[in-house]
Amino acid sequence: MIYADNAATTKMSEAAVNTMVAVLNENWGNPSGLYTLGQTAKEVLEKARQDVADAIGADPREIIFTSGGSEADNQAIISAARLGAANGKKHIVSTAFEHHAVLHTLKKLEKEGFEVTLLDVHEDGLVRVDELEKALRDDTALVTVMFANNEIGTIQPIKEIGAVCRAHKIPFHTDAVQAIAHVHINVAEDNIDMLSASAHKFHGPKGVGFLYVKKGIRILNLIEGGAQEKGRRAGTENVAGIAAMATALTESLKDLDKTNEIVKKRRDRLMEGIREIPHCALNGDAVKRLPGNVNFCFEGIEGESLLLLLDDKGIQASSGSACTSGSLDPSHVLLAIGRVHDVAHGSLRLTINEDTSDEDIEYIIKSVKEVVEYLRGFSPIWRDLVAGKKQFIL
Amino acid sequence: MALYSEKVMDHFRNPRNVGVIEDADGVGEVGNAKCGDIMKMYLKIDDNIISDVKFETFGCGSAIASSSMATELIKGKPVSEAMQLTNKAVAEALDGLPDYKMHCSVLAEEAIKSALDDYYSKHGSDKQ
Numbered sequence: 001m002i003y004a005d006n007a008a009t010t011k012m013s014e015a016a017v018n019t020m021v022a023v024l025n026e027n028w029g030n031p032s033g034l035y036t037l038g039q040t041a042k043e044v045l046e047k048a049r050q051d052v053a054d055a056i057g058a059d060p061r062e063i064i065f066t067s068g069g070s071e072a073d074n075q076a077i078i079s080a081a082r083l084g085a086a087n088g089k090k091h092i093v094s095t096a097f098e099h100h101a102v103l104h105t106l107k108k109l110e111k112e113g114f115e116v117t118l119l120d121v122h123e124d125g126l127v128r129v130d131e132l133e134k135a136l137r138d139d140t141a142l143v144t145v146m147f148a149n150n151e152i153g154t155i156q157p158i159k160e161i162g163a164v165c166r167a168h169k170i171p172f173h174t175d176a177v178q179a180i181a182h183v184h185i186n187v188a189e190d191n192i193d194m195l196s197a198s199a200h201k202f203h204g205p206k207g208v209g210f211l212y213v214k215k216g217i218r219i220l221n222l223i224e225g226g227a228q229e230k231g232r233r234a235g236t237e238n239v240a241g242i243a244a245m246a247t248a249l250t251e252s253l254k255d256l257d258k259t260n261e262i263v264k265k266r267r268d269r270l271m272e273g274i275r276e277i278p279h280c281a282l283n284g285d286a287v288k289r290l291p292g293n294v295n296f297c298f299e300g301i302e303g304e305s306l307l308l309l310l311d312d313k314g315i316q317a318s319s320g321s322a323c324t325s326g327s328l329d330p331s332h333v334l335l336a337i338g339r340v341h342d343v344a345h346g347s348l349r350l351t352i353n354e355d356t357s358d359e360d361i362e363y364i365i366k367s368v369k370e371v372v373e374y375l376r377g378f379s380p381i382w383r384d385l386v387a388g389k390k391q392f393i394l
Numbered sequence: 395m396a397l398y399s400e401k402v403m404d405h406f407r408n409p410r411n412v413g414v415i416e417d418a419d420g421v422g423e424v425g426n427a428k429c430g431d432i433m434k435m436y437l438k439i440d441d442n443i444i445s446d447v448k449f450e451t452f453g454c455g456s457a458i459a460s461s462s463m464a465t466e467l468i469k470g471k472p473v474s475e476a477m478q479l480t481n482k483a484v485a486e487a488l489d490g491l492p493d494y495k496m497h498c499s500v501l502a503e504e505a506i507k508s509a510l511d512d513y514y515s516k517h518g519s520d521k522q
Contacts, residue, residue, distance in 0.1 A: 302430050304454035322430045323454035345430035378412045380434040380450040
């Protein structure tokens, strides 16, 4: 079995599992307890907070543990919107290809009277900083731009965007769920005010993540209850999950440059191999993308059948076709970079990691070639394209 | 739980009657690329019997399986019987489809009917 859907989730690392089990067995106390068992759990929690803060160049007091990336996105955006509205600022700038945790939150705010500007991400899947600056207004309450896209992996000019936001004194949030532990992030150097992360994207457990909030940026809590996380997020802390997240994050960053060098080389070989298939196109910039992300559109075929046949060959991947999203429209990300419906349905996302071997890469290339050719063999669209009755798009 | 029934997967993995009939008596194409599903049916009809049927499909697993099953259900049958094919019959023969995939069976029914309409328009209107 070749798992090539690491953008969806990752396998927990052995070290993260060990941490989690050890905490569950030994430090199961409530960190709010004043007795020894509670205080040792509190120590585990605060050690994890320190490790997470260190990983992104933050102060531990700037880390709020959450149930994951979606909660962190919701809290950052809703908080900034409410605080902005209190000062008469009801405009938010974001991009057309954010994750739904961001887009759906913005939709909700629009219904409440906020105005949202979604920036074009162009054919290469990259935000233009000058366009972003032009979109800013006196009543802009927040700018939220993802660090790296979850489908096509393109890495945004975060540092430059952050600098523009600083100059205009507008809070800047980034959904870094796909980027953290895969590229170097330093919140101070990258001019980030708020950042969302999720543990299961970097070999940590599901159901845990964090929100970084820079000192001086106000944050409202979404969940009412106890005084955990300094009153910024109620609920007894998921100590084992948080500790495992810290382990996974520290571990991922340890040899990041070395790991990325290997993964990028394999990714580039994978892109090169798939590119040999006629009438296909890479989605997103070839260089400014996550080390493990490969995303292609193939003309004349549909993504779900491609995935099912790859699964039969032992390859687990994903697609932005409508049939895999449960809606009638293909991926909003592919539409945002200008892919028309006809070809957006025929997309394939392969997200590899350090465990994907050179042999795996060659097997994936061979399998994708076979399956695409097979499906085109009885595709009426392909027949019309080849016969010249229709124009090729790709 | 699996995404699809065993029957759907069988027809998806080993689709029956795939291909083209060059001298078809009736050809029908339904769906559009924008929605992600296109089915094309080719019929050969002798003495009001569907002697051969082939299909080509651009679409998801259940679209391919629905096309395949629809061809099986009408092959060798009188035209009048093929006209009665329903999407429900296609879905049932596949041991069911997920709710949001029922439109694939509708498309299969429409593709067959479109091919039969084409046959009638070419060969007179002896629909009864």
